Amino acid sequence: MITTVTLNTAIDKLYIIDSLLPYEVMRVNNVNNTAGGKGLNVSRVAALAGEQVISTGFAGGYNGQLFESLITEPNITTAFTHIQGETRCCINVRDTAANRSTEFLEPGCSISKLELEQFTKDYIKSIQDSSVVTISGSMPKGIPVDFYKTLITIAKDCGKYVILDTSGQTLKEAIKAKPTMIKPNTDEIRQLLDINIDSLEQLIDAAQHLHDSGIAIVVVSLGKKGALVVCEEGIYEGITPDIPVVNTVGCGDSMVAGFAVGLSRGYTMEETIRFAVAISTANALTMETGSFRQKDLDWLLTQVEVRKLTDRKKAI
Numbered sequence: 001m002i003t004t005v006t007l008n009t010a011i012d013k014l015y016i017i018d019s020l021l022p023y024e025v026m027r028v029n030n031v032n033n034t035a036g037g038k039g040l041n042v043s044r045v046a047a048l049a050g051e052q053v054i055s056t057g058f059a060g061g062y063n064g065q066l067f068e069s070l071i072t073e074p075n076i077t078t079a080f081t082h083i084q085g086e087t088r089c090c091i092n093v094r095d096t097a098a099n100r101s102t103e104f105l106e107p108g109c110s111i112s113k114l115e116l117e118q119f120t121k122d123y124i125k126s127i128q129d130s131s132v133v134t135i136s137g138s139m140p141k142g143i144p145v146d147f148y149k150t151l152i153t154i155a156k157d158c159g160k161y162v163i164l165d166t167s168g169q170t171l172k173e174a175i176k177a178k179p180t181m182i183k184p185n186t187d188e189i190r191q192l193l194d195i196n197i198d199s200l201e202q203l204i205d206a207a208q209h210l211h212d213s214g215i216a217i218v219v220v221s222l223g224k225k226g227a228l229v230v231c232e233e234g235i236y237e238g239i240t241p242d243i244p245v246v247n248t249v250g251c252g253d254s255m256v257a258g259f260a261v262g263l264s265r266g267y268t269m270e271e272t273i274r275f276a277v278a279i280s281t282a283n284a285l286t287m288e289t290g291s292f293r294q295k296d297l298d299w300l301l302t303q304v305e306v307r308k309l310t311d312r313k314k315a316i
């Protein structure tokens with residue numbers, strides 16, 4: 001079982017319109033509501049892969065009720081902490097003529113101290129039966145910047161694997177609790193270490209540095225170039241084939257889901273990397289965010305190459 005944490009939840013509203021004109025009345029052709037937030041993408045992909053998932057985070061007001069009702073996947077159990085404020089809406093206006101989007105992101109409500117305490121109690125219950133906990137995305141207002149550190153420590157003390165996928169100061173603070181795995185992309189690792197990375201050598205050095213600091217699995221995702229992994233078993237590249245990309249939104253979340261599934265099933269590191277690279281690439285072949293088709297995954301599992309670069313960087 002996998003528990004996912006999404007503190008900054010939202011109802012994602014997709015408006016399909018012919019052509020967006022500012023300061024005009026716009027008629028929307030189609031509306032599609034989904035339960036949004038990066039951890040929800042992780043939940044959907046892991047559930048679609050066949051795992052049982054518990055989704056946690058905050059939900060509030062009538063929007064919160066709608067948000068929870070939109071999570072209909074049979075493998076996902078919801079265990080959201082209910083708050084006074086309303087769950088926010090994020091609106092993506094899709095202009096079909098230009099084939100471009102304009103996004104409106106509501107700021108969201110603030111979380112009170114009591115609500116945060118309630119979440120912590122709910123979280124302790126929600127992770128009991130899971131072997132893997134994933135923590136994704138940003139935090140709403142009112143939450144101390146080091147809160148993920150608390151969540152990681154609780155889960156690790158209960159013997160769980162913890163995968164962290166966030167950015168900026170929140171990531172800097174959280175890694176002090178040594179999650180089992182982090183999955184920065186190249187921008188996030190640059191920002192985290194405050195360095196320039198211009199070559200594979202430098203990228204390996206950066207990931208190795210984080211691994212040496214006590215993070216067992218450091219995955220740097222490289223978009224269409226796949227991923228670099230530094231872990232106890234060695235240094236690996238996961239290389240993905242060229243594909244006709246449809247939509248890459250949620251690829252990083254799908255990769256987190258892939259690693260969560262691999263860890264929860266006890267796959268070897270090489271099997272886990274292959275699975276995570278394949279499932280995240282499969283997400284890029286579908287229009288939906290945080291989704292994949294089984295036939296794409298099956299094909300990609302035969303196409304992804306997992307290459308071991310070395311046992312230890314120091315041996316190069």
Ligand SMILES: Nc1ncnc2c1ncn2[C@@H]1O[C@H](COP(=O)(O)OP(=O)(O)OP(=O)(O)O)[C@@H](O)[C@H]1O
Binds near residue numbers: 185253
């Ligand atoms: N254009 C692409 N072609 C093939 N595979 C891709 C492509 N983009 C992403 N992927 C797959 O998805 C993985 C994660 O992608 P990426 O590095 O873009 O994550 P991210 O920047 O964290 O994304 P997100 O926007 O979801 O946070 C990659 O390692 C790769 O396996």
Ligand SMILES: [Mg+2]
Binds near residue numbers: 165185252253
């Ligand atoms: Mg990401």
